[in-house]
Amino acid sequence: MKKEDIPQDDGALNKLTKEVVYAVDQSGKYTTELSTGWEVKANALDLAWKDIGNRIEKARQQVLNREASPLLYFMELRLMDIGIVSAYTGFWKWTIRRHMKPGVFEKLPENKLQRYAEAFNVSLEELKSMNVHED
Amino acid sequence: MKTEFQHLQAAHCENGVTTNLLRAVGAHQLTEPLSFGIGSGLFFIYIPLLKINNGPAFAFRTMPGLIFKRTCKSLAIPVVRKKFSSREAAEQALEDCLRAGQPVGCQVGVYYLTYFPKEYRFHFNAHNLIVYGREEDQYLVSDPVMENVTSLSRYELERVRFAKGALAPRGQLYYPREKKIVTDDQLRSAIKSGIKRNVRDMLYIPGSIAGVKGIAYTGKKIKKWRDKLGPEKAGLYLAQLVRMQEEIGTGGGGFRYIYGAFLQEAYAFHPIDTLPEVSKMITEAGDLWRAAAVQAAGIYKGRIGSQADFDQMGDYLIKISGIEKEAFKTLAKINWKA
Numbered sequence: 001m002k003k004e005d006i007p008q009d010d011g012a013l014n015k016l017t018k019e020v021v022y023a024v025d026q027s028g029k030y031t032t033e034l035s036t037g038w039e040v041k042a043n044a045l046d047l048a049w050k051d052i053g054n055r056i057e058k059a060r061q062q063v064l065n066r067e068a069s070p071l072l073y074f075m076e077l078r079l080m081d082i083g084i085v086s087a088y089t090g091f092w093k094w095t096i097r098r099h100m101k102p103g104v105f106e107k108l109p110e111n112k113l114q115r116y117a118e119a120f121n122v123s124l125e126e127l128k129s130m131n132v133h134e135d
Numbered sequence: 136m137k138t139e140f141q142h143l144q145a146a147h148c149e150n151g152v153t154t155n156l157l158r159a160v161g162a163h164q165l166t167e168p169l170s171f172g173i174g175s176g177l178f179f180i181y182i183p184l185l186k187i188n189n190g191p192a193f194a195f196r197t198m199p200g201l202i203f204k205r206t207c208k209s210l211a212i213p214v215v216r217k218k219f220s221s222r223e224a225a226e227q228a229l230e231d232c233l234r235a236g237q238p239v240g241c242q243v244g245v246y247y248l249t250y251f252p253k254e255y256r257f258h259f260n261a262h263n264l265i266v267y268g269r270e271e272d273q274y275l276v277s278d279p280v281m282e283n284v285t286s287l288s289r290y291e292l293e294r295v296r297f298a299k300g301a302l303a304p305r306g307q308l309y310y311p312r313e314k315k316i317v318t319d320d321q322l323r324s325a326i327k328s329g330i331k332r333n334v335r336d337m338l339y340i341p342g343s344i345a346g347v348k349g350i351a352y353t354g355k356k357i358k359k360w361r362d363k364l365g366p367e368k369a370g371l372y373l374a375q376l377v378r379m380q381e382e383i384g385t386g387g388g389g390f391r392y393i394y395g396a397f398l399q400e401a402y403a404f405h406p407i408d409t410l411p412e413v414s415k416m417i418t419e420a421g422d423l424w425r426a427a428a429v430q431a432a433g434i435y436k437g438r439i440g441s442q443a444d445f446d447q448m449g450d451y452l453i454k455i456s457g458i459e460k461e462a463f464k465t466l467a468k469i470n471w472k473a
Contacts, residue, residue, distance in 0.1 A: 001392060001422055012254035017281040020146040022168070022392035024418060030168070030396035032146075034282070040432040044374040045254055047435050048188065051371055055189075079188065079246070080300075084258055087299035 011037025069105030137268035151279020172397030174202030190375035199261035209325035225306030244298025354452030388424025
C-alpha cells in the first residue's frame with residue numbers, strides 16, 4: 001500500500017485513538033502513518049453488531065414465549081457462549097443448558113441466581129425481568 | 136510509583152509490548168517490524184470448527200505470546216512469565232515489580248477494558264498492555280495500539296487480568312528478567328533465525344488449513360459458501376474474515392505490510408538483495424489482501440453477491456497464496472553465509 005492510499009475514514013476506534021499503519025513512500029521505503037479508520041473494516045464491525053442485535057432480540061422473544069429462560073437473553077446480550085458463562089459462573093455446561101429451561105430457572109435458589117447475576121453484571125431483579133438499565 | 140518507561144505506539148499490541156519492554160532493558164535498536172520478524176509473526180490459519188462470535192476462526196499472525204517469547208529467546212534475554220490462581224498474589228507480584236522499577240507486560244481480556252470503545256469489546260482474551268506505574272488507585276497503562284498512555288483503576292485492571300473464557304489470561308504477567316545490551320551481531324543472527332522459522336511455518340506446517348496452503352484452501356472453501364451457507368451467513372463469515380484480518384491497527388493485510396517493513400529493515404543488517412525484493416512481493420500480497428477485503432465488503436454490504444463474486448473472492452486468496460509461497464521460497468533460498 002502506498003502512503004497516500006492509507007484510508008482516513010470514520011471508524012469506532014476513532015473515538016479513542018488513531019491507529020498506526022505501515023505503507024511505502026514514493027521511493028518504495030516503508031514508513032508509518034496514523035489512520036482514522038477504514039470504511040471496509042467499519043462495515044464489517046457494523047454487520048457483526050447488527051447480527052448480535054438480531055440474536056439478542058430473538059432470544060428476548062424466546063424468553064417471552066417461554067421457550068427459554070432469561071439466561072439465553074443475557075448470554076446473547078453479553079456476547080457470551082456457554083463456555084464463557086461456565087467459566088464465569090463455575091457451573092458445568094450441561095447444568096447451564098438445564099437452567100436455560102424456563103421451568104428449571106424459575107425454581108433456582110437465590111445463591112445460584114446470584115452467580116449468574118454477577119457473571120452478567122446485572123442485579124437479581126434485572127436477571128429475572130430482563131429489564132436492564134445500562135449506561 | 137512510576138518506572139522509567141517510554142510509550143511508543145504500534146500497529147499491533149504484542150509487537151508493541153515486546154518492542155517497548157525490550158527497549159526499556161537495553162535493546163535500543165528494536166523496532167516494531169524487527170520484533171515481528173524476529174518473532175516470526177507472519178502466519179495464516181483457518182479453523183472452521185472453532186467458532187468465535189458465531190463465525191469461524193481465522194488468524195493472520197502467529198499464536199498469542201509467541202512473538203514475545205521467540206524475540207526474547209533469539210536475543211538471549213531471559214524472561215519471567217507468571218500465571219496466578221489468586222487475585223491477591225497477582226496484584227502483589229505486579230506491585231513488587233513496579234516497586235523494583237520494572238514495567239510489566241500483562242495479558243488481558245478486552246470485554247471489560249473500559250477505555251476501549253464498546254464496538255471493540257468482545258470476549259477476546261489475548262490483548263497485551265504494559266503497566267508502568269501506579270498513582271494512588273490508578274495503574275498507569277501503556278496500551279501499544281493507542282497514541283497516548285492511559286490508566287485503569289485497581290478493580291478495572293483486576294477484572295481484565297482475570298477475564299474468563301478461551302485463552303483466559305489468569306493474571307498472566309511477563310517481563311525481561313535482567314537488563315541486557317543487545318549487540319548488532321545478536322540482532323543479525325536473530326533476524327536470520329526469525330526468517331528461517333517463518334519460512335518453516337508458512338511453507339512446511341503439516342495439514343491443509345495453515346500457512347500458504349491454508350490461504351488457498353480458504354479461497355476454495357469461500358467459493359462454496361454461497362450455496363452451502365446461504366447469502367446472509369456467507370456474508371457474516373466474510374465480515375469475520377475481514378475483521379480478523381484487521382484486528383486493531385493492522386489495516387488491510389496490515390501484518391503483511393509490517394513484514395514487508397521488517398524485510399527492508401533486515402537489509403541494514405544483512406545486505407542481501409533478496410530481502411528488499413521479497414519485501415516487494417509481500418507488499419503485493421498485502422495489497423491483494425486489501426483488495427479481497429474490499430470485495431468481501433461488497434458482498435456483505437449486499438452491493439454484489441452472485442456466485443461469480445464469491446468465485447472472485449476465492450480467487451483473490453488463491454492468488455495471494457501463490458505470491459506468499461513464492462516469497463517464502465525465495466527467502467528459503469538465501470545463502471546467509473555469503
